[in-house]
Amino acid sequence: MARESYSAVLLTQGEHRFYQLAMPSDTLGECTFVTTRDSDPEAGFQRLLDKKRATEIAKYIDSGHGTIPTSVILSAQQICNLEYESRNKTISFEILPSSFLILDGQGFVAQRRM
Secondary structure, three states: OOEEEEEOEEEEEOOEEEEEOOOOHHHHHHHEEOOEOOOOOOOOOEOOOOHHHHHHHHHHHHOOOOOOOOOOEEEEOHHHOOEEEOOOOEEEEEOOOOOEEEEEOHHHHHHHHO
16 A cells, blocks of 8 residues: 655644645545535535546646646545654655545546546
8 A cells, every 4th residue: 555745734723634735636636536416415515527628628738738736625534544744744645545535626636537
């Protein structure tokens, strides 16, 4: 099982902790998943992926014309064993298909999987 580590900034709001970091899109594609309103009306909250739009974005990036830097908001799942090292200001986690639930930004991640 692969484990990745990235520099991260810890942000705290009340009792909640958030981490801000940069991660390669290929890694995002390997360790994220979504739940949609259609597949799970009670727990799902993402709208369905617009596959045509995702394909257009993928073609644009793959053509070498540029990139689309965007934020993707993730929820770390217990299975990834997320650890924050305050001394180094890094987070580490296990790369599994269900390590992170995508809360926002699924189009960007999904297009990398196509």
